[in-house]
Each structure stands twice: as structure tokens, then as C-alpha cells.
Amino acid sequence: MFKTRFIFGMIILITVLVFLYLKTIPSGNASYSRTWPRGLATGKGFIYDFKPAERIDANVSLGLRLVAEPVYFSFYSPRGFDTAELTIKYRSHLATATPIIEVGVLRDKLSGQYELQPIENDIVDSYRFSWSRLEDAPGRLILQKEKYYDDASAFENDLKIGSLKECPGGPTACVAAYNYPLDVVFRLPDYSEISPTVINQPLRGAHQFYVYFRPGFWRLAFDFKDLNLDRGQDPITVNVYSGSDKVASQILPDNNPTSDDGRGEDKSLIVSGSAAVSGLYRVEIKVSDDIVISKLSSSSDRISFINKIWPVSGSDRLVLFTDASQIGVSTINPVSLGKISFGDAQFNLDQTYQQVFFSAAAGVNKIILNKDDLVLENSGVFAFSPASLINPGVKKIDRYFAAGDNIKYIVAAYDRPLEDNGVKTARAFLNLKAAEAEDNKYTFLISIPGLDGQIGSDNYLDIEEISLRLKGKNIFTKAMEILRGIFKR
Secondary structure, three states, X not given: OHHHHHHHHHHHHHHHHHHHHHHHOOOOEEEEEEEOOOOOOOOOOOEEEEEOHHHEEOOOOOOEEEOEOOEEEEEEOOOOOOEEEEEEEEEEEOOOOOOXXXXXXXXXXXXXXXXXXXXXXXXXXXXXXXXXXXXXXXXXXXEEOOOOOOOHHHHHHHXXXXXXXXXXXXXXXXXXXXXXXXXXXXXXXXXXXXOOEEEOOOEEOOEEEEEEEOOEEEEEEEEEEEOOOOOOOOOEEEEEEEOOEEEXXXXXXXXXXXXXXXXXXXXXXXXXXXXXXXXXXXXEEEOOOOEEEEEEEEOOOOEEEEEXXXXXXXXXXXXXXXXXXXXXXXXXXXXXXXXXXXXXXXXXXOOOOOOEEEEOOOOOEEEEEOOOOOEEEEEEEEEXXXXXXXXXXXXXXXXXXXXXXXXXXXXXXXXXXXXXXXEEEEEEEEEOOOOOOEOOEEEXXXXXXOOEOOOOOOOEEEXXXXXXXXXXXXXXXXXXXXXXXXXXX
């Protein structure tokens, strides 16, 4: 009897210890993976929930086939971690119109913001072998169209002072970048007039814009309408940044979070501050698509919306301006289909739920919309007048990119994927501390901008394996942090 109890006791003890080990992961390091088509690796129960189904063809012999983007998947972790090394093994059957693959982890559920990291960029790789390589090191690539510099340090020094060789317009005129932060000081001429302005054109969902302020007091006032089309909470956050520093922030909570009756609620919010010197600020409006920015009042009329604008509920004819030569236009509303004027040509948007691309000549281009409820995207900025167009950033190497005669340099924080017998392997490093997790469940995204096919399409990506290597605090470090917190009280 004693032996039987002892054996059962040991079984229970071992089970509890194994459970605690798997739950706490004392070392702080863990690895999970999932493979296709077998799908029996160690991550099957942890890496799961690939959706939406209409963008995935799982009935193929080579792997998990992605035919449209973005595709989301979940990862359940028994505990929290600080960083993730995500590795993807895949076979690419992508067309030249879809040259970029990126992965990301959800940072803000409300605005749908993901921290994106590169997997593959065919555009950068094509220039890697056709331009002069000034530096090709892990994590950083510097290319020059001609051999202007002999070493990377000389290039960096000139870049910091904004005076690159064969670049009379400064870095913003001749440098293109991918996944590489460049702090370029932007200043308007002192004689440029700046006046208060009001934008009455309603814009739906999250937006970002640049605004230029002179020294002294500045003010931004927003009117919002909560459409109450869903039952989720719709708080409103407005952040103002100078460079990477957040200089002002306001949060408006949702006091009626369960209403979905379609009765709109009017709300307002004011952000203000003081500028020591003239400079450019970036304003981030973090809201869900249930929120419409119905009015924007600013002490400066130099306002340009970054990469995306979604005008709604406006007049029948809207005029916008952009500094990009290509735009992507989409809508979920059949009533919004029709003619769009871009540059010197007219185009027809004739399908919903599909992003259509229109091109024009380089320079500032006019956009005329005869219908609203259209989402416009590009690699530049949008404004309501040519004088308001301000873009301090260097040109981005995205799917809209065309080098042209002005681009002399390319900088990228990107490593080319390894390839073996047609199978490519790429890694991305993601910050889980800044990610949004619900009950230790993280949401990841695979993005292939422009991929909008269907099952059976000739343009697709076959994934053979996804693996995650996670790092966090070990159990001893975590225990010490808890003890220090207790003693501080």
C-alpha cells in the first residue's frame, strides 16, 4: 500500500513539476516551430489560427500557400518574453509587382498598428548587385549609384551635416531608405508664411500627419464622431512628436463602450504646447475605424497626411495633392466606384475590396475624387493644397519605388534571405515587450503588399516552416525584481 501511494505521489509530483516548468520556463528561453505540410512540429499548438481563410490555400503539397495579404496568425506563450526571433522558410512565386515580404507583431489593437520587420525586398536586392556597395554588413547596407565615397564613415559624416556628394538638394532629394531611420532636420525658409487653418473634410480611422510650427504657442483642436457601428471600445489618443520625442499627448476615453446602435456621438479634444524653435512635428491620431475625424483646427496650415488618407462624408468633388507618382486606391463601398483623376490622366476604380494602382509623372500631382469613402495610400504625403505639402523624409523603398535620376544613395537595415534549392530562409527580430498580448496570446502578421489574388492564382508564397526563438528574464532575475518591488514599498 505504501509503495502504491508513493508511486502515485511521485507521478503527481512529477506532473506538477513538469507543468510548472512548462508554465514558467525558468531559463527564460524557449523555441517553437511549425512546419507544412506535415505540421507536426513543436509549435503546432502554439503557432495557430492562420486567417482569413480566403487568403490561404492550405490544400497544397508544398506548404501553407498565401495568395493574398495580410495574413494573421496567433502565438500562445505560457509566459511573457522580451524578444522574438522569427524565422520563415518559404518558396517564393511572387511577381515583380509584389517585391516585398514583411512580418510584424501587433503593437496597438485599437489602431491596428504592427511593428514590421523585413523578410525580403527584391527592389533593394536588385540594386545590391547593380550599384556600388559602400557597405554590406549584417543589418546594414549602403549603396551608391556611382563611386562617390570610398568608405562608409565619410558618407555618414556628410549625411549628418546634410551635405552629400552630388546631392545639391540635400539627403531628402537623393537618398532612398528601407527600414532605416534617418533623422533629417527639416526647416522652412523664414519668409514662408504660416497661417491658422481649419480642415472640414471628414477623415475616417487612424491617421498621421506632419505639421510645421513657428516658435511659440501652438494648438491643435479635433472634432470627432463615434459612429457606434460596433460594440467595441473606441478611445481616442492624439500624440505629438518632435523627432522621436513625444512632446504632447491627450487621451479621450470611450464613455459609451457597448453602444452599436449607429447613433453617432460627437466628441472633441485639444492638444497644445510651445515650440522653442521652428520645426516639424508628427501627429499621430490613434483611433479605430469606428471614429471619424470630422474637423481639424490648427495654428499652422502646413499639414500633410503621411502615406494614407481616408476621406468620407464630404462633398461630391474633392481635390487633393500628393508628392508621389503612384497611389493605391481601394474602397469597401460599391457607391464609391468610378472615375478618379490623377495627374494628367483619368482612371477607373471598378472593384471593391481590391487596391488598384494609378501612376502619374514625378513631382506634385493633383487628385480629383468624384466620390468619397476611398482609401488612398502611397509612399509620400497628401495635402489639401500644394502649399501645404511638406515631406521631411527620404524616399522609401517600397512597392511604389522608382529610383529616377535624383536618387544617388540607398541605405537599408536589411539582410538578404539565404537560399538553398529554391527554399529561402529569413529572420526578423521583434520586440515583444512593446507588443500587445492578451492572456499571453500575441498576434502576428505576414504582409506582402500588393498581393491580392485568390486560391488558384499564379502569384503566391509557399511557407514551409515558421519558428520562434524567445528570450526573456530567467526565473531568478524575475524573482529579484519582485523582491525589490516589495522592499521599495
